[in-house]
Amino acid sequence: MTRTPADDWIDLEASFLAPYAMPSSQSRGRAHAEAPHAYRTVYQRDRERIVHCTSFRRLMGKTQVLVASINDHHRTRLTHTLEVTQIARTIARRLRLNEDLTESIALSHDLGHPPFGHAGEEALDECLREFGGFDHNLQGLRQVDEREDRYPEYPGLNLSFEVREAFVQHAKRKDHPVTLPFRDVGAPLLEAQVVDMADSLAYDVHDIDDALGIGLLQLGDLESVEMWRVAADRSRSRNPDIRGDRFRTAVLRELINWQIADLLGETERNLKRCAITQLENVRGASAPIVNFSEEVQQGKAALEAFLLARVYRHHRVLRMATKGQRFLRALFAEFVRYPELLPARHLRRWTAAPNEIRQGVASTVSAAGSGSEQIAGIVGDYLAGMTDRFAQQEYERLFQPASQ
Numbered sequence: 001m002t003r004t005p006a007d008d009w010i011d012l013e014a015s016f017l018a019p020y021a022m023p024s025s026q027s028r029g030r031a032h033a034e035a036p037h038a039y040r041t042v043y044q045r046d047r048e049r050i051v052h053c054t055s056f057r058r059l060m061g062k063t064q065v066l067v068a069s070i071n072d073h074h075r076t077r078l079t080h081t082l083e084v085t086q087i088a089r090t091i092a093r094r095l096r097l098n099e100d101l102t103e104s105i106a107l108s109h110d111l112g113h114p115p116f117g118h119a120g121e122e123a124l125d126e127c128l129r130e131f132g133g134f135d136h137n138l139q140g141l142r143q144v145d146e147r148e149d150r151y152p153e154y155p156g157l158n159l160s161f162e163v164r165e166a167f168v169q170h171a172k173r174k175d176h177p178v179t180l181p182f183r184d185v186g187a188p189l190l191e192a193q194v195v196d197m198a199d200s201l202a203y204d205v206h207d208i209d210d211a212l213g214i215g216l217l218q219l220g221d222l223e224s225v226e227m228w229r230v231a232a233d234r235s236r237s238r239n240p241d242i243r244g245d246r247f248r249t250a251v252l253r254e255l256i257n258w259q260i261a262d263l264l265g266e267t268e269r270n271l272k273r274c275a276i277t278q279l280e281n282v283r284g285a286s287a288p289i290v291n292f293s294e295e296v297q298q299g300k301a302a303l304e305a306f307l308l309a310r311v312y313r314h315h316r317v318l319r320m321a322t323k324g325q326r327f328l329r330a331l332f333a334e335f336v337r338y339p340e341l342l343p344a345r346h347l348r349r350w351t352a353a354p355n356e357i358r359q360g361v362a363s364t365v366s367a368a369g370s371g372s373e374q375i376a377g378i379v380g381d382y383l384a385g386m387t388d389r390f391a392q393q394e395y396e397r398l399f400q401p402a403s404q
């Protein structure tokens, strides 16, 4: 067989990757068969498909913790995703895991997230309760498998099995029918485990930064958090005169470096302890391999308890959250009641449903049934895809007399 430039990557992976990494040559491939690319591996191609898709760009207008309009430099779901990605790549490269796969999983990990952050997800979960609820991971899979519409040959992005698997591995509902093709795979790949930890590492640190940035917290408040205190002492011992914003960024940097170093150390120990010498061992492992040490896990738990009490439940954050939930609940009820109010692209999915299904809906909106379920799913997709601003504008268009 003639070699292609993409074979160089396969060779490079063979020479560089650890034996427990996922080589692109062993991918289970795509749902719709495609010819290999001339000079990109399957995971490199996935990464580019993700970056070019609509739901990726919409992450820019979606709340991480603080609503997008509050200032111009706190985290949005897009910048959170980029931070997770770069941290995950650093870890993956160091562990000699597949960096391209790690990057694709990280870039896509929040694609199914609705507007208004965790609060938005809670509201949608409640709206869709009788139809199995809402989970941003499964929604992400749906988004990349069905809702993205870019290619003439197939719906969705036709991503590789391993990137799609990561959504399911992370989902709370493992019994959902879409999880079926992934049930026999075993434990998550190390690349997916890295993203999971990088996600937690990134938000613990950047949520402190944002909370300080908009004045929900003062530096002194953090002295009650042990991990902060230790990181602050280390920063001061290096730079005794450091103050203000430079002190803040030095401590945050210290917290990131500390957690990454700890994660690398503990993961190396786990690899040895669990005798992980090849990919099959990863699939057969009964506990996470990529993990923080016990000490850092405890430190992070205390830090997260502090964030919950002082930031996520701060009245300013709660006001944004409850307002967002109100928009979503009201939009959901209105669109389910009057599907004709949906924009043509979404209404078409509804009018394409068989007549008897559609007729069942108007009289029994709240009762579970195929018609209600179908329209609830269509409205759920529409709402989950919205940015914060778009949801607010839709709310105004529907409920404010002067808006159109």
Ligand code: MG
Residues within 6 Å of the ligand: 080, 084, 109, 110, 199
């Ligand atoms: Mg995330």
